[in-house]
Amino acid sequence: MREAIARAEKGQIDADLGGEVIKQRVARPGQGRSRGYRTIILFRRGAKAFFVYGFAKSQRAYINDDEEEQFKEAAKHVLGLTEKQLAELLKRGDFAEVKSE
Numbered sequence: 362m363r364e365a366i367a368r369a370e371k372g373q374i375d376a377d378l379g380g381e382v383i384k385q386r387v388a389r390p391g392q393g394r395s396r397g398y399r400t401i402i403l404f405r406r407g408a409k410a411f412f413v414y415g416f417a418k419s420q421r422a423y424i425n426d427d428e429e430e431q432f433k434e435a436a437k438h439v440l441g442l443t444e445k446q447l448a449e450l451l452k453r454g455d456f457a458e459v460k461s462e
Contacts, residue, residue, distance in 0.1 A: 362387065362459050365400060366410045380433030381405055381440055384424075387415070403436040411439055411456070 365385040368374070376384035383404045386394035401414040401424065413435065414424075424432070442450070450456045 362400070362412055363461055364388075365402070366404075369402070369404055369410070370406060378429055378432070381436040382429070382432045386418075401432055403432070403439050405440050409440060412459075413439075 365387050369383060369385060374383050375386050378384060378401075381404055383402050385400050385402055387398045387400050388394045389397040396418060398415050398417055399421075400412055403409075403411040403413055413432065447456070451458055
C-alpha cells in the first residue's frame with residue numbers, strides 16, 4: 362500500500378476518478394500489479410490517503426457509477442476530518458493507520 366501512495370505522490374495515478382478519488386493497482390505477493398488488486402483511495406496529495414476499498418482484478422474489473430459517486434461523497438467528509446477527529450476514529454478502531462517505514 363505504501364508503494365501505491367508513493368506512486369500517487371509522484372503523479373503516477375492509475376485512474377483519477379475525480380473528487381479526490383483515485384484507483385491504484387497493488388501487486389499480489391510475488392506477482393506484478395497488472396494481475397493484482399485494484400484499490401480505491403481517497404487521496405489528497407501531500408496530505409492524506411485513505412484506502413477504502415480493494416478487489417482482485419480477477420474478481421471484478423471496475424466499480425459502477427453509483428459506487429464511484431459514493432466514494433466521491435465519502436472523500437468530501439473523510440478528507441475534511443480534523444486531526445483531532447481522525448485521532449478519535451483511529452483510537453476507536455474505525456480506521457487503521459499504515460505508517461511509512
